[in-house]
Amino acid sequence: MLHIYNSLTGKKEKFVPIVPGKVGMYVCGMTVYDYCHVGHARVLVAFDVVARYLRHSGYDLTYVRNVTDIDDKIIKRAHENGEPFEALTHRFIEAMHEDAALLGVLPPDQEPKATASMDDIIAMIQTLVEKEAAYCAANGDVYYDVSRFERYGELSSKKLDDLRAGARVEVDEAKDDPLDFVLWKSAKPDEPAWDAPWGRGRPGWHIECSAMAARCLGDHFDIHGGGMDLKFPHHENEIAQSESATGHRYVNVWMHNGFVNIDNEKMSKSLGNFFTIRDVLARYQPEVVRYFILASHYRSPLNYSDEHLDNAKSALDRFYLALRDLPVSKFETGSEYEQRFHDAMNDDFNTPEALAVLFEIVREMNSLRDSDTEKATQLAALLRHLGGIIGLLQENSERYFKGAETEDGISSDAINALIEKRKVARQNKDWAESDRIRDELLSQGVIIEDGSGETSWRRQ
Numbered sequence: 418m419l420h421i422y423n424s425l426t427g428k429k430e431k432f433v434p435i436v437p438g439k440v441g442m443y444v445c446g447m448t449v450y451d452y453c454h455v456g457h458a459r460v461l462v463a464f465d466v467v468a469r470y471l472r473h474s475g476y477d478l479t480y481v482r483n484v485t486d487i488d489d490k491i492i493k494r495a496h497e498n499g500e501p502f503e504a505l506t507h508r509f510i511e512a513m514h515e516d517a518a519l520l521g522v523l524p525p526d527q528e529p530k531a532t533a534s535m536d537d538i539i540a541m542i543q544t545l546v547e548k549e550a551a552y553c554a555a556n557g558d559v560y561y562d563v564s565r566f567e568r569y570g571e572l573s574s575k576k577l578d579d580l581r582a583g584a585r586v587e588v589d590e591a592k593d594d595p596l597d598f599v600l601w602k603s604a605k606p607d608e609p610a611w612d613a614p615w616g617r618g619r620p621g622w623h624i625e626c627s628a629m630a631a632r633c634l635g636d637h638f639d640i641h642g643g644g645m646d647l648k649f650p651h652h653e654n655e656i657a658q659s660e661s662a663t664g665h666r667y668v669n670v671w672m673h674n675g676f677v678n679i680d681n682e683k684m685s686k687s688l689g690n691f692f693t694i695r696d697v698l699a700r701y702q703p704e705v706v707r708y709f710i711l712a713s714h715y716r717s718p719l720n721y722s723d724e725h726l727d728n729a730k731s732a733l734d735r736f737y738l739a740l741r742d743l744p745v746s747k748f749e750t751g752s753e754y755e756q757r758f759h760d761a762m763n764d765d766f767n768t769p770e771a772l773a774v775l776f777e778i779v780r781e782m783n784s785l786r787d788s789d790t791e792k793a794t795q796l797a798a799l800l801r802h803l804g805g806i807i808g809l810l811q812e813n814s815e816r817y818f819k820g821a822e823t824e825d826g827i828s829s830d831a832i833n834a835l836i837e838k839r840k841v842a843r844q845n846k847d848w849a850e851s852d853r854i855r856d857e858l859l860s861q862g863v864i865i866e867d868g869s870g871e872t873s874w875r876r877q
Contacts, residue, residue, distance in 0.1 A: 418431055418432075418763060419431070419432040419474060419762075419763045420432065420763060420764060420765055421640075421670050421672065421765055421766075422672070422716060422765045423669075423670045423671060423672075424572060424648065424671040424672065424673050425571065425572055425668075425670075425671045427574075429764075429765055430670070432670065434476065434639050435637065435638065435639055435669065438475070438476060438477055439476065439477045439478075439479075440471055440476045440477070440478045440479070440639050440640065441478075441479050441481070441633075441634035441635070441638035441639050441640070442464075442467070442468065442471070442478060442479070442480050442481065442634075442638070442639060442640040442641075442642065443481045443482075443483070443626075443629075443630040443633070443634055443638065443640070443641050443642070443668075444460070444464045444480070444481070444482045444483075444525075444641075444642040444643055445460075445482075445483065445626060445642070445643035445644075445647055445651070445652075446482040446483045446484050446485065446528070447484060447485065447509075447513055448485040448488055448490060448491065449484055449485065449486055449491070449505075449506045449509040449510050449513060450490045450491045450493075450494040450495075450505060450506070450509060451494070451509060451693075452509065452512055452516070452693040452694065452695055453512070453513050453516050453517075453693065453694045454684065454691060454692060454693050454694065455677050455679075455684065455692050455693075455694065455697060455721055456644065456676070456677045456684060457513075457694065458516070458520060458694050458697075458706065458710065459644075459674055459675075459677055459710055459715075459719055460642075460643065460644050460674060461516075461517050461520060461522045462520055462521075462522060462707055462710045462711065462808075463642075463674045463710070463715040464480075464482070464642050464672075464674075465520075465521070465522040465523055465808060466711065466715075466766060466768060466807050466808065467640075467642070467672070467715075467766055468480045468523065468525075469523070469806060469807065469808060470762050470766060470806060470807070473806050478526070479526050479527070479633070479634060480525045480526045480527075481525060481526065481527045481528075481529065481629070481630065481633045481634060482525040482527075482528055483528065483529050483530070483531070483625070483626060483629045483630075484506075484510060484513075484528055484529070484530045484531070485531055485622065485625060486502075486506040486510070486530045486531055486532050487502065487506075487531050487532050487609060487619055487620070488531075488622055491505060491506060492608055492609065496607070502609060503532075512695075516694040516695065516698075519694075519698060519703040520694070520703050520706060520707050521703065521704065521707050521808040521809075522808075523808075527633050529629040529632065529633055531620065531625040531629070534625065534628055534629050534632060535611050535620070537628040537629065537631065537632045538620045538624055538625060538628040539601075539611075539613050539614070540628075541624060541627060541628045541631070541658070541662050542559055542600045542601055542613070542620075542624060543614060544662045545561060545600065545658060545661055545662055546559065546614075546615075548661060548662070549562075549565070550562055550565045550566070550658075550661040550662070551600055551658075552593065553615050554590075554591035554592065554593075555591045556590070556591040556603065557603030557604075557615065557616055557618070558590070558591065558599050558601060558602055558603050558618075559599070559600045559601035559615050560592055560593070560597040560598065560599055560600060561597060561598050561599075561600055561623075561654070561657065561658050561661075562593065562594070562597055563577070563594060563596040563597050563598070563657065564594060565661060566657040566660070566661055568656075568657075569596075569653065569657050570653065571653075571656075572648060572649070572652055572653050572656060572671060573648050573649035573650075573652075573653050575649060575653075577596065580596055581594070581595055581596055584596055598621065598623060598650065598654050599621040600620065600621050600623075600624045600658070601613060601615055601618050601619070601620060601621065601624075602618050602619050602620070602621060603615075603616055603617070603618045604616065604617040604618045604619070622651065623650070623651055623654040623655055623658065624658060626651070626655055627655050627658050627659040627662070627667075630655075630659075631659065631663075636659070636663040636665065636667070637663075637665060637666055637667065637668075637669075638668060638669075639668070639669050639670060640668070640669070640670045640671075640672060641655075641667075641668040641670070641671050641672070642671075642672040642673070642674070643672075643673060643674075644673065644674055644676075645673045645674065645675055645676055646676065647673070648671075648673055652671065655667070656668070672715075673716070674715045674716065675713075675714075675715065675716050675717050675718045675719060676718050676719070677718075677719045677720075677721055678718060678719070678720045678721065679691075679692065679720075679721050679722070680720070680721070680722045681720055681722075684721075692721065694706075697726075700726075701726050701729075701730065702730070702733075702817075702820060704733060704809065704812065704817070705726065705729050705730045705733055706726070706729075707808060707809065708729045708732060708733050708772075708809060709721075709725060709726055709728075709729035711768040711769075711772065711807060711809070712725075712729060712732070712768070712769055712772060713768075713769060714765075714766075714767060714768065714769055715766060715768070716765075732772075732776075733809075733817075734818075734875075735776075735779060736775065736779060736800070736804070736809075736810055737810070737812070737814045737817045737818060738814075739779040739782045739783055739797070739800070740797050740800065740801070740810070740814050741814040741815075741818075741873075742814075743782075743786075743790075743793060743794050743797040744794055745798070746794045746795055746797065746798040747795075747798055748795060748796075748798035748799035748801075748802045749795055749799070752799060754774055754777065754778050754799060754803070755799065755803065757774045758771050758774045758775070758803045758806075761773075761774060762806070762807075768807060771803075771807065774803070775800060775803060775804060775810075778796050778799060778800045778803075779800065781796060782796045782797060782800070815873075818873075818874075818875030818876065819874070819875065819876060820876045826861070826862065826876075827858075827861045827862075827863065832858065832863055832874055835854050835857065835858055836854075836858075836865060836872050836874065838854060839851050839854040839855065839865075839872070840872065842854065858874070862876055863875070863876055864876075
């Protein structure tokens with residue numbers, strides 16, 4: 418039975434979908450004005466695993482991950498570039514899709530965009546105004562009235578008085594209360610704008626997600642996810658405006674993945690420790706990055722460092738070395754390994770514990786490799802099956818080890834030519850030349866392994 422930690426209640430709960438056998442899940446996606454960074458990679462991979470496991474468990478899942486394609490940062494960047502904001506967002510949406518695919522992230526079932534959801538956004542704001550949960554301010558903006566929602570702060574465990582004490586109001590804002598948040602921003606010169614009952618303008622960030630979620634999944638759905646940084650104020654505001662509009666519960670289970678630090682420091686462009694997914698993939702194979710993310714529980718802080726990525730590479734190498742040279746076979750279901758893997762995943766998607774089970778399979782495979790090839794082959798099939806549930810170990814071992822060729826690296830043809838040259842040296846008992854070629858390959862990041870009359874190689 419699947420249990421999920423619910424950020425709203427602060428405890429693990431047995432997962433019971435609203436409609437038996439069906440699950441609706443909404444995850445806050447990217448604001449597309451730049452390339453995705455490693456924090457985005459964690460959101461993409463963490464909820465990809467949730468989606469994969471829900472489907473593996475037999476649920477009919479509708480997975481929605483939105484795109485924020487209009488906001489202040491997008492407008493600012495488009496102005497700096499001297500290009501239409503639509504051109505900017507289109508380019509970075511395509512880049513996001515490319516990065517996600519490399520990381521083994523499956524596409525969501527629906528990917529609504531804010532700019533394509535304007536009718537839904539305006540309709541929800543109008544409902545809030547009619548219910549007097551929102552008001553039109555003197556500056557033309559429309560604000561949500563936080564005082565109208567008694568449970569405001571419940572998700573983030575914050576109290577209204579404490580929030581008010583720390584609230585800051587911008588000069589151009591006309592709020593009744595410092596905590597009130599904008600639903601509709603009145604049009605400004607040289608900014609995109611849409612027609613609305615309160616005048617031309619564009620939506621605030623929070624209302625976009627409430628409207629898109631409602632359109633795709635209905636007013637009440639099962640799971641809402643996103644990064645820990647979104648818990649307040651974004652998700653807190655979503656709850657308030659959605660439940661004020663509909664009069665009933667918005668989401669049953671709230672899931673938040675932990676922060677990403679860089680060498681134990683918060684990732685920040687100002688600190689010079691900001692890495693895009695593309696920066697990382699230039700140095701590490703995509704599956705290594707995925708493994709690195711899954712080696713920590715999704716709710717735990719994730720510390721990015723070269724050491725941790727190198728450790729992930731070594732761990733993944735162990736898996737693929739165990740799978741190397743074993744034929745493809747069918748796995749036998751019902752094993753203790755399989756049960757323990759599912760027990761781990763049913764415990765709030767505990768991927769580190771699930772990976773520990775996979776390592777136990779590898780240890781037994783290696784112990785049986787020479788004495789019981791048939792059993793080792795069955796275990797290899799089980800390893801691939803369980804790894805596939807979380808999006809790992811689906812590559813051919815040779816392809817994994819030989820990797821993709823890069824412009825500044827030695828080519829596969831050159832490696833094979835040197836190995837043939839070394840083979841001749843060994844036949845001539847020229848051990849000095851044989852060792853020299855081995856060292857030359859190693860200096861270029863290529864490890865060669867002699868066995869059973871054959872020499873294989875892999876990139877470090």
